[in-house]
Amino acid sequence: MTRTRIAIVNPNTTDSMTASVVAAARPAARPGTDLLGITARFGVASIESHTDEVWGALAVLQEIERLEDSATPPDAYVIACFGDTGLPGAREAASGPVVGMTEAALMTAALLAHRFSIITMPRRTIEQSDRVVRTLGLGHRCTVRAVDEPVAEVHDGSAHLLGLFVTEALRAIADDGAEAIVLGCAGLADLVAPLQQRVGVPVIEGVSAAVALADGLLAQNLTTSRSQTWARSTSPRPAQAGEHR
Structure with missing residues:
Protein backbone atom coordinates (compact mmCIF):
# COMPACT_ATOMS: atom_id res chain seq x y z
CA MET A 1 0.00 0.00 0.00
CA MET A 101 -4.74 25.28 11.02
CA THR A 102 -6.94 28.36 11.57
CA GLU A 103 -9.16 27.77 8.56
CA ALA A 104 -9.42 24.10 9.48
CA ALA A 105 -10.33 24.82 13.10
CA LEU A 106 -12.97 27.39 12.18
CA MET A 107 -14.54 25.21 9.49
CA THR A 108 -14.64 22.33 11.94
CA ALA A 109 -16.23 24.53 14.60
CA ALA A 110 -18.83 25.71 12.09
CA LEU A 111 -19.92 22.08 11.63
CA LEU A 112 -20.31 21.54 15.36
CA ALA A 113 -21.75 24.77 16.75
CA HIS A 114 -23.77 27.79 15.66
CA ARG A 115 -21.59 30.19 17.68
CA PHE A 116 -18.02 29.64 18.82
CA SER A 117 -15.08 31.56 20.26
CA ILE A 118 -11.37 31.50 19.56
CA ILE A 119 -9.05 31.81 22.55
CA THR A 120 -5.67 32.84 21.18
CA MET A 121 -2.45 34.13 22.73
CA PRO A 122 -1.05 36.69 23.33
CA ARG A 123 -3.60 39.52 23.14
CA ARG A 124 -1.70 41.44 20.47
CA THR A 125 -2.29 38.59 17.98
CA ILE A 126 -6.09 38.95 17.99
CA GLU A 127 -5.92 40.65 14.58
CA GLN A 128 -4.31 37.55 13.01
CA SER A 129 -7.34 35.52 14.11
CA ASP A 130 -9.77 38.28 13.10
CA ARG A 131 -8.28 38.26 9.61
CA VAL A 132 -9.06 34.58 9.03
CA VAL A 133 -12.53 34.94 10.57
CA ARG A 134 -13.25 37.80 8.13
CA THR A 135 -11.87 35.87 5.16
CA LEU A 136 -14.17 32.94 5.91
CA GLY A 137 -17.17 35.21 6.50
CA LEU A 138 -17.71 33.90 10.02
CA GLY A 139 -17.78 37.17 11.93
CA HIS A 140 -21.46 36.72 12.75
CA ARG A 141 -20.71 33.38 14.41
CA CYS A 142 -17.24 33.73 15.94
CA THR A 143 -15.77 35.93 18.68
CA VAL A 144 -12.01 36.21 19.26
CA ARG A 145 -10.63 36.31 22.80
CA ALA A 146 -7.10 36.05 24.16
CA VAL A 147 -5.04 34.91 27.10
CA ASP A 148 -2.22 37.42 27.43
CA GLU A 149 0.69 34.98 27.61
CA PRO A 150 3.62 34.75 25.16
CA VAL A 151 3.76 31.86 22.69
CA ALA A 152 7.07 30.84 24.28
CA GLU A 153 5.01 29.67 27.27
CA VAL A 154 3.75 26.69 25.23
CA HIS A 155 6.93 25.64 23.43
CA ASP A 156 7.22 22.65 25.79
CA GLY A 157 3.55 22.09 26.62
CA SER A 158 0.52 24.03 27.76
CA ALA A 159 -1.00 22.14 30.70
CA HIS A 160 0.12 24.89 33.11
CA LEU A 161 -2.20 27.35 31.33
CA LEU A 162 -5.36 25.30 31.85
CA GLY A 163 -6.77 27.57 34.55
CA LEU A 164 -6.45 30.68 32.39
CA PHE A 165 -8.13 28.97 29.45
CA VAL A 166 -10.94 27.58 31.61
CA THR A 167 -11.68 31.09 32.90
CA GLU A 168 -11.70 32.61 29.40
CA ALA A 169 -13.74 29.74 27.94
CA LEU A 170 -16.40 30.10 30.61
CA ARG A 171 -16.57 33.82 29.83
CA ALA A 172 -16.96 33.01 26.14
CA ILE A 173 -19.81 30.61 26.86
CA ALA A 174 -21.56 33.11 29.15
CA ASP A 175 -20.90 36.37 27.24
CA ASP A 176 -20.49 35.30 23.59
CA GLY A 177 -22.98 32.44 23.55
CA ALA A 178 -20.12 30.17 22.46
CA GLU A 179 -21.11 26.56 21.88
CA ALA A 180 -17.57 25.46 21.03
CA ILE A 181 -14.05 26.72 21.76
CA VAL A 182 -11.22 26.98 19.21
CA LEU A 183 -7.69 26.94 20.65
CA GLY A 184 -5.77 29.75 18.97
CA CYS A 185 -2.18 28.51 19.03
CA ALA A 186 -0.38 25.46 17.69
CA GLY A 187 1.06 24.59 21.10
CA LEU A 188 -2.21 24.12 22.99
CA ALA A 189 -3.07 20.49 22.22
CA ASP A 190 -2.50 19.51 25.86
CA LEU A 191 -5.59 21.52 26.78
CA VAL A 192 -8.15 19.84 24.51
CA ALA A 193 -9.35 17.02 26.77
CA PRO A 194 -9.15 18.75 30.18
CA LEU A 195 -10.69 21.98 28.89
CA GLN A 196 -13.54 20.14 27.20
CA GLN A 197 -14.19 18.23 30.40
CA ARG A 198 -14.22 21.42 32.48
CA VAL A 199 -16.42 23.60 30.24
CA GLY A 200 -18.72 21.02 28.63
CA VAL A 201 -18.50 22.12 24.97
CA PRO A 202 -16.40 20.87 22.03
CA VAL A 203 -12.80 22.11 22.03
CA ILE A 204 -11.08 22.21 18.65
CA GLU A 205 -7.31 22.09 18.07
CA GLY A 206 -6.37 23.39 14.65
CA VAL A 207 -3.41 21.23 13.65
CA GLN A 220 -11.00 12.62 -2.70
CA ASN A 221 -8.07 13.27 -5.06
CA LEU A 222 -8.54 17.03 -4.65
CA THR A 223 -5.88 19.71 -4.66
CA THR A 224 -5.59 23.49 -4.97
CA SER A 225 -7.33 25.09 -7.94
CA ARG A 226 -4.90 26.66 -10.42
CA SER A 227 -7.61 28.58 -12.26
CA GLN A 228 -6.88 32.10 -10.99
CA THR A 229 -6.09 32.99 -7.37
CA TRP A 230 -3.54 30.26 -6.63
CA ALA A 231 -2.14 29.79 -10.12
CA ARG A 232 1.58 29.17 -9.90
CA SER A 233 3.76 32.26 -9.83
CA THR A 234 5.80 32.87 -12.98
CA SER A 235 8.16 35.38 -11.33
CA PRO A 236 11.87 34.44 -11.17
CA ARG A 237 12.74 32.96 -7.80
CA PRO A 238 14.68 35.50 -5.69
CA ALA A 239 17.68 34.67 -3.53
CA GLN A 240 16.73 32.83 -0.35
CA ALA A 241 17.26 34.41 3.04
CA GLY A 242 20.97 34.51 3.81
CA GLU A 243 22.00 34.21 0.16
CA HIS A 244 23.66 36.93 -1.93
CA ARG A 245 23.74 37.50 -5.65
Whole structure:
Protein backbone atom coordinates (compact mmCIF):
# COMPACT_ATOMS: atom_id res chain seq x y z
CA MET A 1 0.00 0.00 0.00
CA THR A 2 1.30 3.46 -0.93
CA ARG A 3 1.62 5.63 2.14
CA THR A 4 0.51 9.27 2.21
CA ARG A 5 2.85 11.97 3.55
CA ILE A 6 1.63 15.22 5.08
CA ALA A 7 4.23 17.83 6.04
CA ILE A 8 3.35 19.92 9.11
CA VAL A 9 5.24 23.17 8.65
CA ASN A 10 6.06 25.19 11.77
CA PRO A 11 6.83 28.79 10.70
CA ASN A 12 8.96 29.42 13.78
CA THR A 13 12.39 28.03 14.58
CA THR A 14 11.52 26.09 17.75
CA ASP A 15 12.14 22.37 17.19
CA SER A 16 10.44 21.30 20.43
CA MET A 17 7.20 22.93 19.34
CA THR A 18 7.31 21.12 16.00
CA ALA A 19 7.79 17.78 17.74
CA SER A 20 4.92 18.32 20.17
CA VAL A 21 2.56 19.55 17.44
CA VAL A 22 3.26 16.52 15.24
CA ALA A 23 2.82 14.09 18.15
CA ALA A 24 -0.49 15.69 19.14
CA ALA A 25 -1.85 15.61 15.57
CA ARG A 26 -0.87 12.02 14.82
CA PRO A 27 -4.13 10.45 16.13
CA ALA A 28 -6.08 12.59 13.63
CA ALA A 29 -4.28 11.07 10.62
CA ARG A 30 -5.66 8.10 8.74
CA PRO A 31 -3.90 4.73 8.94
CA GLY A 32 -1.31 4.83 6.18
CA THR A 33 -0.61 8.55 6.58
CA ASP A 34 2.83 9.66 7.77
CA LEU A 35 3.33 13.09 9.34
CA LEU A 36 6.56 14.93 8.62
CA GLY A 37 7.48 17.77 10.99
CA ILE A 38 9.23 20.74 9.36
CA THR A 39 10.75 23.57 11.41
CA ALA A 40 11.66 26.93 9.86
CA ARG A 41 15.42 27.10 9.23
CA PHE A 42 15.57 30.84 9.88
CA GLY A 43 13.38 33.55 11.35
CA VAL A 44 11.93 33.88 14.83
CA ALA A 45 11.43 31.54 17.77
CA SER A 46 7.74 32.39 18.04
CA ILE A 47 5.27 34.39 15.95
CA GLU A 48 3.63 37.11 18.00
CA SER A 49 3.58 40.19 15.77
CA HIS A 50 3.07 41.29 12.17
CA THR A 51 6.85 41.49 11.73
CA ASP A 52 7.20 37.93 13.02
CA GLU A 53 4.54 36.86 10.53
CA VAL A 54 6.53 38.25 7.62
CA TRP A 55 9.59 36.23 8.66
CA GLY A 56 7.42 33.18 9.24
CA ALA A 57 5.72 33.47 5.85
CA LEU A 58 9.07 33.66 4.09
CA ALA A 59 10.30 30.62 6.01
CA VAL A 60 7.16 28.64 5.11
CA LEU A 61 7.59 29.42 1.43
CA GLN A 62 11.27 28.48 1.51
CA GLU A 63 10.57 25.16 3.24
CA ILE A 64 7.78 24.23 0.82
CA GLU A 65 9.90 25.11 -2.21
CA ARG A 66 12.72 23.00 -0.76
CA LEU A 67 10.40 20.04 -0.25
CA GLU A 68 8.84 20.46 -3.69
CA ASP A 69 12.34 20.29 -5.21
CA SER A 70 13.09 17.03 -3.38
CA ALA A 71 12.81 13.58 -4.95
CA THR A 72 9.62 12.78 -3.01
CA PRO A 73 7.57 15.88 -2.17
CA PRO A 74 4.86 15.48 0.48
CA ASP A 75 1.33 14.81 -0.74
CA ALA A 76 -0.08 17.69 1.32
CA TYR A 77 0.96 20.39 3.77
CA VAL A 78 -0.41 21.83 7.02
CA ILE A 79 0.58 25.30 8.27
CA ALA A 80 0.97 25.01 12.05
CA CYS A 81 0.57 28.60 13.16
CA PHE A 82 -2.63 30.34 14.18
CA GLY A 83 -3.34 33.05 11.62
CA ASP A 84 -2.20 30.65 8.85
CA THR A 85 1.15 32.34 8.31
CA GLY A 86 2.23 32.26 4.66
CA LEU A 87 -0.77 30.23 3.51
CA PRO A 88 -1.54 31.99 0.17
CA GLY A 89 2.05 31.75 -1.06
CA ALA A 90 2.29 28.18 0.16
CA ARG A 91 -0.76 27.24 -1.90
CA GLU A 92 0.85 28.70 -5.01
CA ALA A 93 4.11 26.84 -4.42
CA ALA A 94 2.88 23.38 -3.36
CA SER A 95 1.82 20.69 -5.80
CA GLY A 96 -0.60 19.20 -3.25
CA PRO A 97 -3.24 20.81 -1.04
CA VAL A 98 -2.20 23.17 1.76
CA VAL A 99 -4.44 23.51 4.83
CA GLY A 100 -4.03 26.25 7.42
CA MET A 101 -4.74 25.28 11.02
CA THR A 102 -6.94 28.36 11.57
CA GLU A 103 -9.16 27.77 8.56
CA ALA A 104 -9.42 24.10 9.48
CA ALA A 105 -10.33 24.82 13.10
CA LEU A 106 -12.97 27.39 12.18
CA MET A 107 -14.54 25.21 9.49
CA THR A 108 -14.64 22.33 11.94
CA ALA A 109 -16.23 24.53 14.60
CA ALA A 110 -18.83 25.71 12.09
CA LEU A 111 -19.92 22.08 11.63
CA LEU A 112 -20.31 21.54 15.36
CA ALA A 113 -21.75 24.77 16.75
CA HIS A 114 -23.77 27.79 15.66
CA ARG A 115 -21.59 30.19 17.68
CA PHE A 116 -18.02 29.64 18.82
CA SER A 117 -15.08 31.56 20.26
CA ILE A 118 -11.37 31.50 19.56
CA ILE A 119 -9.05 31.81 22.55
CA THR A 120 -5.67 32.84 21.18
CA MET A 121 -2.45 34.13 22.73
CA PRO A 122 -1.05 36.69 23.33
CA ARG A 123 -3.60 39.52 23.14
CA ARG A 124 -1.70 41.44 20.47
CA THR A 125 -2.29 38.59 17.98
CA ILE A 126 -6.09 38.95 17.99
CA GLU A 127 -5.92 40.65 14.58
CA GLN A 128 -4.31 37.55 13.01
CA SER A 129 -7.34 35.52 14.11
CA ASP A 130 -9.77 38.28 13.10
CA ARG A 131 -8.28 38.26 9.61
CA VAL A 132 -9.06 34.58 9.03
CA VAL A 133 -12.53 34.94 10.57
CA ARG A 134 -13.25 37.80 8.13
CA THR A 135 -11.87 35.87 5.16
CA LEU A 136 -14.17 32.94 5.91
CA GLY A 137 -17.17 35.21 6.50
CA LEU A 138 -17.71 33.90 10.02
CA GLY A 139 -17.78 37.17 11.93
CA HIS A 140 -21.46 36.72 12.75
CA ARG A 141 -20.71 33.38 14.41
CA CYS A 142 -17.24 33.73 15.94
CA THR A 143 -15.77 35.93 18.68
CA VAL A 144 -12.01 36.21 19.26
CA ARG A 145 -10.63 36.31 22.80
CA ALA A 146 -7.10 36.05 24.16
CA VAL A 147 -5.04 34.91 27.10
CA ASP A 148 -2.22 37.42 27.43
CA GLU A 149 0.69 34.98 27.61
CA PRO A 150 3.62 34.75 25.16
CA VAL A 151 3.76 31.86 22.69
CA ALA A 152 7.07 30.84 24.28
CA GLU A 153 5.01 29.67 27.27
CA VAL A 154 3.75 26.69 25.23
CA HIS A 155 6.93 25.64 23.43
CA ASP A 156 7.22 22.65 25.79
CA GLY A 157 3.55 22.09 26.62
CA SER A 158 0.52 24.03 27.76
CA ALA A 159 -1.00 22.14 30.70
CA HIS A 160 0.12 24.89 33.11
CA LEU A 161 -2.20 27.35 31.33
CA LEU A 162 -5.36 25.30 31.85
CA GLY A 163 -6.77 27.57 34.55
CA LEU A 164 -6.45 30.68 32.39
CA PHE A 165 -8.13 28.97 29.45
CA VAL A 166 -10.94 27.58 31.61
CA THR A 167 -11.68 31.09 32.90
CA GLU A 168 -11.70 32.61 29.40
CA ALA A 169 -13.74 29.74 27.94
CA LEU A 170 -16.40 30.10 30.61
CA ARG A 171 -16.57 33.82 29.83
CA ALA A 172 -16.96 33.01 26.14
CA ILE A 173 -19.81 30.61 26.86
CA ALA A 174 -21.56 33.11 29.15
CA ASP A 175 -20.90 36.37 27.24
CA ASP A 176 -20.49 35.30 23.59
CA GLY A 177 -22.98 32.44 23.55
CA ALA A 178 -20.12 30.17 22.46
CA GLU A 179 -21.11 26.56 21.88
CA ALA A 180 -17.57 25.46 21.03
CA ILE A 181 -14.05 26.72 21.76
CA VAL A 182 -11.22 26.98 19.21
CA LEU A 183 -7.69 26.94 20.65
CA GLY A 184 -5.77 29.75 18.97
CA CYS A 185 -2.18 28.51 19.03
CA ALA A 186 -0.38 25.46 17.69
CA GLY A 187 1.06 24.59 21.10
CA LEU A 188 -2.21 24.12 22.99
CA ALA A 189 -3.07 20.49 22.22
CA ASP A 190 -2.50 19.51 25.86
CA LEU A 191 -5.59 21.52 26.78
CA VAL A 192 -8.15 19.84 24.51
CA ALA A 193 -9.35 17.02 26.77
CA PRO A 194 -9.15 18.75 30.18
CA LEU A 195 -10.69 21.98 28.89
CA GLN A 196 -13.54 20.14 27.20
CA GLN A 197 -14.19 18.23 30.40
CA ARG A 198 -14.22 21.42 32.48
CA VAL A 199 -16.42 23.60 30.24
CA GLY A 200 -18.72 21.02 28.63
CA VAL A 201 -18.50 22.12 24.97
CA PRO A 202 -16.40 20.87 22.03
CA VAL A 203 -12.80 22.11 22.03
CA ILE A 204 -11.08 22.21 18.65
CA GLU A 205 -7.31 22.09 18.07
CA GLY A 206 -6.37 23.39 14.65
CA VAL A 207 -3.41 21.23 13.65
CA SER A 208 -5.37 18.02 14.23
CA ALA A 209 -8.31 19.51 12.33
CA ALA A 210 -6.00 20.48 9.47
CA VAL A 211 -4.42 17.03 9.26
CA ALA A 212 -7.87 15.43 9.10
CA LEU A 213 -8.99 17.84 6.38
CA ALA A 214 -5.80 17.39 4.36
CA ASP A 215 -6.23 13.61 4.57
CA GLY A 216 -9.83 14.01 3.41
CA LEU A 217 -8.82 16.11 0.41
CA LEU A 218 -6.23 13.53 -0.59
CA ALA A 219 -8.78 10.74 -0.23
CA GLN A 220 -11.00 12.62 -2.70
CA ASN A 221 -8.07 13.27 -5.06
CA LEU A 222 -8.54 17.03 -4.65
CA THR A 223 -5.88 19.71 -4.66
CA THR A 224 -5.59 23.49 -4.97
CA SER A 225 -7.33 25.09 -7.94
CA ARG A 226 -4.90 26.66 -10.42
CA SER A 227 -7.61 28.58 -12.26
CA GLN A 228 -6.88 32.10 -10.99
CA THR A 229 -6.09 32.99 -7.37
CA TRP A 230 -3.54 30.26 -6.63
CA ALA A 231 -2.14 29.79 -10.12
CA ARG A 232 1.58 29.17 -9.90
CA SER A 233 3.76 32.26 -9.83
CA THR A 234 5.80 32.87 -12.98
CA SER A 235 8.16 35.38 -11.33
CA PRO A 236 11.87 34.44 -11.17
CA ARG A 237 12.74 32.96 -7.80
CA PRO A 238 14.68 35.50 -5.69
CA ALA A 239 17.68 34.67 -3.53
CA GLN A 240 16.73 32.83 -0.35
CA ALA A 241 17.26 34.41 3.04
CA GLY A 242 20.97 34.51 3.81
CA GLU A 243 22.00 34.21 0.16
CA HIS A 244 23.66 36.93 -1.93
CA ARG A 245 23.74 37.50 -5.65
